[in-house]
Each structure stands twice: as structure tokens, then as C-alpha cells.
Amino acid sequence: MSELYYSLAEIMITAAAETWRDDGEVLATGIGPLPRLAASLAKSTFNPALQLTDGEVWFTTEPVPPGPRTGATIEIEGLANYDRVFATVWGGKRHAMVAPVQIDRFGQTNISVIGSHSRPKTAMLGVRGYPGNSVSHPNSFFFPAHNTRAFVANEVDYVCSAGYNPERYLARRPPARLDLRLIVTDLAVLDFGGPDHAIRVRSLHPGVSFEQVQDNTGFSLLRPEHLPVTPAPTAEQLAIIGRLDPNQVRKTVLKGDPPGDRRGAG
């Protein structure tokens, strides 16, 4: 066993980066610091063709660190105004990893409201670009806290993004570009590789059991015959993450910045 220490945030970054490995030259959008660092890591290692933005209006040659910007000037390589981003979305040359509040067994997600739509218990952001993203290009999801409030038993309170739910297709025809990829959480990596795109556990983070993931999920998960442990970050990956995140924002996302290897943690 390697003695290399890594945090939970770091193994979530390396696991999430994998979602862009085989995408080729597309816009990679990671919403939130850890998905953003994951896209940055993917670009800095196995998929240099990915295009990233500064989170505002520019495409940049190199990933822009989360948090305050100091030091070297950022090289801008293109204009990423919203009109152009929408056009990219509709054209399909994008893969986003977003962080919804809820997800259900179909992969439908919610960031709009908790409770009823007409008089919500909690009003959140609004659907933003989720509906269009979900039927236009590949999407992956990120959950910093895997629990039954996020992985809900029934449909999400307000379906903001399309999932593999034939009841909601028009004329029973699945949207042509509906393509859900990975779900990365603080417990495991999941995908849609089961029958009819059912959600299955793809790997367990070190020290996490399948039962623990199932207990924190409001619907039944598929357990493949071979269920590996999520690979630990390599020393090289950790060094690159360190360079991509000089402000150490990754240490502030998960409460207490816990270790990534929870074996023997009881």
C-alpha cells in the first residue's frame, strides 16, 4: 500500500476528471470548485484538447484557479459570451458536470424548488440551463453529500433536467442526445450502465461499503459483480491539483476536509 495521503476532495476530483477522458475537443464545464478542478485536471493530463472558461466570459488557454487570481496573467484564447455558450450547448460540443440538489432513479435532477412549484417550501435558483443541457450534450453530476435528501425515493420535486424516464418523453421517443454519464459523490462513483440506464455503483471510495451507499440512497442501486475501489490519486495528479488550486479552495468544500481513505476509520 502506498503511504500517499490524499483528501476526500482530491479523490473526488480525480474520479470526476475521468468523465471527460474520452470526450475529445469539447467545452468542459464543471460547476462548483471540485468539478471545476476536475475539468482542469482532465485538461492538464489526459485530455488537453478540452476547452475551459474563466467562469465569466473568456475561454482561457490554461485552467483558471478557483478563488482569488494573483500572479501570472491569464491568457485568453476566445470569447465565451452566453450567446455562444448556448449555441455550443445546442450544437452538442460540451460536457457539463453540475451539482444538483436532488437526483432520482431516472437521473432527473432538481435545482429549482423544494416542495410545490406554485408555493415552494424553499425556492432555489430556478432551472437555469439544466433542461437544455440535458437534451443537448453529455452531462455528469456531482454530490458533495450523498444522502437520501439528495438521492430521493420518488421523482425529484421539480424535474429540471431530463432523465431516462419514458413517461416524460414526447411520443415515447427518448430525446436523441440525452446522455448521462457519471455521478461522483463523497461515497462512490455511479453511472447509468444498468438495464434501461438504471443507476449502478461503479466504484466505492476507499473504506465505503455498498450497503453504506445503498442506505444513503432513496432508490435501489445496482451492484455489479465486480465492484472496484475508486482509484487513489497518483502523486503526479496530487501535484497537478496543487498547482491548479493554489488558493486551496478544495480544502474548504467538504466539512473538516476529511481524508480520502476511510479504511479502518470505523
Next chain:
Amino acid sequence: MTGLDKRMSLDEVVGRLSDGMTLGIGGWATRRKPMELVRAILRSPLKDLTVVSYGGPDVGLLAAAGKLRKLIFAFVSLDHYPLEPHFRAARQGGLPVLELDEGLLHWGLRAAAMRLPFLPTRVGIGTDLIRQDAFRTIVSPFEDREELVAMPALKLDAALLHVHRADARGNVLTLSADPFFDELMVRAADQVYVSTERLTSTAELDVARHSRYNLIERTAITGVVETPFGAHPTSAAPDYQLDLGHLKTYVDSASSPEAWTTYRSRFIDVSPESYLAAVGGAEKLAQLPVPVY
């Protein structure tokens, strides 16, 4: 020089609007919102407005002041404070809405701009959006026979925008890197009022050099009002940046009815000159640091 003079005061602009109108508000969340025009609406008796916006504190202020009958939106956010507190309170109190995807909002404005009843799209398929009453579906008349979502036109009675430079005839420059969907707001609207950082001569606009910043032709512009720092507390980069300090004060104004009353008396029920002084003065605002998104 033609005699064309579209210069107006804030009150003249607001006087052209009427109860029950559908207003489009330009900008995006915390960027280039026509806030001085919004504050002028708050000081007026206008009511029952339907607002179409990529929402930020524009929507929050109108909601807090009870000006909204309906909101047509894809999000309302302060970016650095993702959840807009006044919007949340109104929404949780039952404010009627038409909720849209960001691209559907664009599509609805484009349909109105093209004088079409709707535009077809796949956006919304598989979601709760298209279960709202406003939506219909339509089958492609071509061989694919695909059933698509019909996004209805979002016709605006008036649009309010903030630009960087304008002349008295309504020629405008929007100098920021992202023009957002201001042009579509204009084309979807019957009347268009722009607030501008600076009113200049036509020659000073130097449109030949700034052609990409000239989003729209003057025949679409109804009125122009000069409002230095008129987008504050949102940004009008490159002229000035988002005021994160004031944004905090604004967020805190939602903490209690008293806090809102205090905010209102300090920053809304005052003249633009007093507002500028209350938020720290021109020199301070011109030096605001570039925020990180």
C-alpha cells in the same frame, strides 16, 4: 444633425410605462442591470408588472416592493450570493411565475423579435417546464415527424437596458465583452428605454471603431436617460465593477421588514445624486476591484 432628441429624465421614462405591462430587463444577474431605472420604478406608483429577466437584484427589488404580478425567468441569482433573498421570499409567498430554461427564454424573445407565435425546440422535453400552461407541442411536418416543444413568443411592452454610451438620437454602445441578450430584448419590445453611463456626441461614439459594440440600431430605441453608475450595485465593466460590499448590504435588507424599510429609505427613496453619495461616491465606485466569477 437631425432634430431627433430622445433624451428623457428617469421620471419621464417611468411615466411612459403603465400598470400591468410586460417589461423585459436587460443584463444578466449581477451584470449591467438598469438599476437606476428599476429604483425609479420603485419610487413610482407603477404596479402589476410582468417581468422577463435573466434575474438579479432587478427582480429582487421589484419583488420586495410588491411591483410584480408575474415573473418570467430561468434563474434569479446574485452570483456571489447564489440565492436572491427577496426573490425567494416572493416566490415562497406564491408569486406566479413562468419558469424557463435560459435558452428557452432566449428562444421566446427571438420568436417575438421575429414576430412569430413560437419557435420549436427540444429544450424542456423530459422536464416539468413543459407541463406549465404556457407550453404546447408541435409535430415536425417533415419526414422525421418528431414531436417538439413550441416555445411561445415573449412579447414585451417595453424593454429597459443599461448601456455604456449613447447619443441623443439613441445610437448606443455596449462596451462589455458579453452583450447578453439585450438585443433580443429590444427586438421583442414595443418601446425601449436605455440608461447610459455617458451621453455623448455621435462623433464621440466612434462607431466605426466600436462597431461590434453597437448592438442595435437607433430606430429601435424610444428613449435615452443619462445615469452615471446607473447599473450599480451590478457591474458595467469596463467602466466599473460589481460592488460586492453593497451587495452584502442589499442581501441583509431581506433579513427583516425593518431592514428593508431602512434599505429603502437610504438607497431607493432618494435622488440618484444622494444614492451615489450613500454608496460611497463616484471615486470609490470607479475603483471597485474585478470580482471573481
